[in-house]
Amino acid sequence: MSKPLILVTNDDGITAPGIGHLVSVMRNLGEILVVAPNRPQSGMGHAITVGDTLRLKESKIFDGVRAFECSGTPADCVKMARHYVLKGQRQPDVVVSGINHGSNTSISVLYSGTMSAAIEAAIEGTPAIGFSLCDYSNDADFSHALEYVKKITQQVLKEELPKGVALNVNFPPKRNEAIKGIRICRQSNAKWVEEFDERRDPNGRKYFWMTGNFVNFDKGEDNDEWAIANNYISVVPCQFDLTAHHAIPVLNNWSILG
């Protein structure tokens, strides 16, 4: 049997340490293709490049690995990998994205470029995993996560995933205590409350930095925030059908339906 084909991408850009760690793990699991953004794309959500052009350039950054840097978003990278680089060829057996520098738990999944790449792959019918480390520093310690990155990817390659599902995997920051294990979770109920730091540019014109505080409303123990706080790895299966099916019967009572 041939080795699995693994597409690697991220949202922090091809030079970020996190994707380097991901490539180092994937080298042992199969044949790799990297198509990743040429600059940081954090917070890009499921953005795609519309009304503008894209660039794609071969990169030698990973020794012995076929790699491209793309001017687009993480979702663009997955599209270009499938429909340009691999056009008419064997398609990936799995898409892995990350390892993100920073948490993508809870509501952050919506803003996450890391997860948009994974969800884009799920739309295409390819098993996909977004990996994030809940540590924002550029010199974050990924060492405790790598063994689990390998195990989870092997599990997905072995058994695949339910159709239309991508995994949102978050690792707790490196602590003195060892990781307790993996928890399958739901997305926790939380949000960001923004503040706008108002400043003046040298010409006296106003500009803003958006900052925010994460507020967790969730009291449960079956969610990703609880898992991370308790030193577990959280795995949330995510889907791209946004339909709130429970709301359909409610709306069918609308008087304006006639």
Place this chain on the structure above:
Amino acid sequence: MSKPLILVTNDDGITAPGIGHLVSVMRNLGEILVVAPNRPQSGMGHAITVGDTLRLKESKIFDGVRAFECSGTPADCVKMARHYVLKGQRQPDVVVSGINHGSNTSISVLYSGTMSAAIEAAIEGTPAIGFSLCDYSNDADFSHALEYVKKITQQVLKEELPKGVALNVNFPPKRNEAIKGIRICRQSNAKWVEEFDERRDPNGRKYFWMTGNFVNFDKGEDNDEWAIANNYISVVPCQFDLTAHHAIPVLNNWSILG
């Protein structure tokens, strides 16, 4: 009772005809605040501005209406409206986004800046509606949609929406036949298949335009693509919990959970 406060935004930018139509309808329903992007933001998905600054400038574009143009994404506009413009003040009773120039049915909801603004509002607990016209031309005829924009907004103001739900409303293009009515739908099962139009710049370097074909796999009649094709308005209730709850028991069988 005071008039409802209506926040209006979009993703085609504050000068697009579609938001002009939306403001013209909302004038009759309540007090309006407009915070909209200062340039087109199509395809921005749920992007937010991270690692860069934001600008906000008062605009006189809508006669007698308090309006701001923002340098950020549609989701940024909702955040700035709530947490800067209206900070410490009464918050919106409803957020309306659009009217988008182009369809946001099916999987396009993920790429849609129009819907990201509505979903951002739903995260904040505010009823929200994204309106889109399935006609991409800049001089599209919105006339057949406006009566329904009003009716749907009135319905939401009267009865609110289930918690955490935003509506994705799409209008068929103007046809000879009158609109048949409103259908409450699920998101249809379809995707975009991309092609990359490869060109050379004046310096001989490659660049690409992403184009794509929409492919509908859905044979049902309870989905948004069916509704639009049959000259109905589609209303899909959308949620921001991406958890694939049905997949949790499947993943709990993983051998690596130990």
